[in-house]
Amino acid sequence: MKSGLLSLLACPICKFFPLQLKIFKWETDSDKFKHLESIIEEKKIEDLKKDIQIKVLKIENEIKVKDYISRSEKPLSDYIKELDKIYDDILSIEDKSNTKSSKILDLIKNDLFNKIIEYKNNSGIEKQPNIFEKLKFNIYLLNWFLFFAEIEEGIMTCRKCNRWYPIIETIPQMLPDEIRKVKHEKEFLQKWKDKIEEDVLLKAEPFNLENYLICPKCGHGFETLEVKDIICPNCNLVFNR
């Protein structure tokens, strides 16, 4: 899944949006992210152009932009409004992958949107004719992050109904409660438990890890309400919670 999809998604159960997205692992080659660090330091926009194409038209004094966010050619002032609309979505993304990508996200959250706020406060294009040049590098970076980089594993949570949805092998799994694969998805929670907040791990709907245990000997995961003398159904080890 690409992070940009978040702007098109709502919770399938309660329809709330935006969902909160946590990225655990990228499918995109980690070399790409390492490389991106030098791209950021030296603002090498040409290197970003290899992965994403943004159409920028300059007709006399007017600039029109078409990218993965606006989808059609828009005059710059309208285009900036489109960017502004996805600000809440961007703030809902957290990168827990321990790669350089979190730096990119920080840069987008801070630098790009600070410039947009400054632009809005200065009341638009007339007062800031060079605004596109100021934003350009960050716009490339934003498109790269949202529409080129592919998430392999992550989680989406809904703040309203408290549900969680996994992203497994790049696919967001947003199924109704009754057909969710409980065992498989609990194993997923267990796998990433260090990157998920306790509230989700132990309380989220439609199921969580509150009564889930991992056998210390064989690693088998199972449900139990017992505190003492728990017997692993796989290897028969007796242990306490």
Ligand SMILES: [Zn+2]
């Ligand atoms: Zn919901």
Ligand SMILES: [Zn+2]
């Ligand atoms: Zn066991």
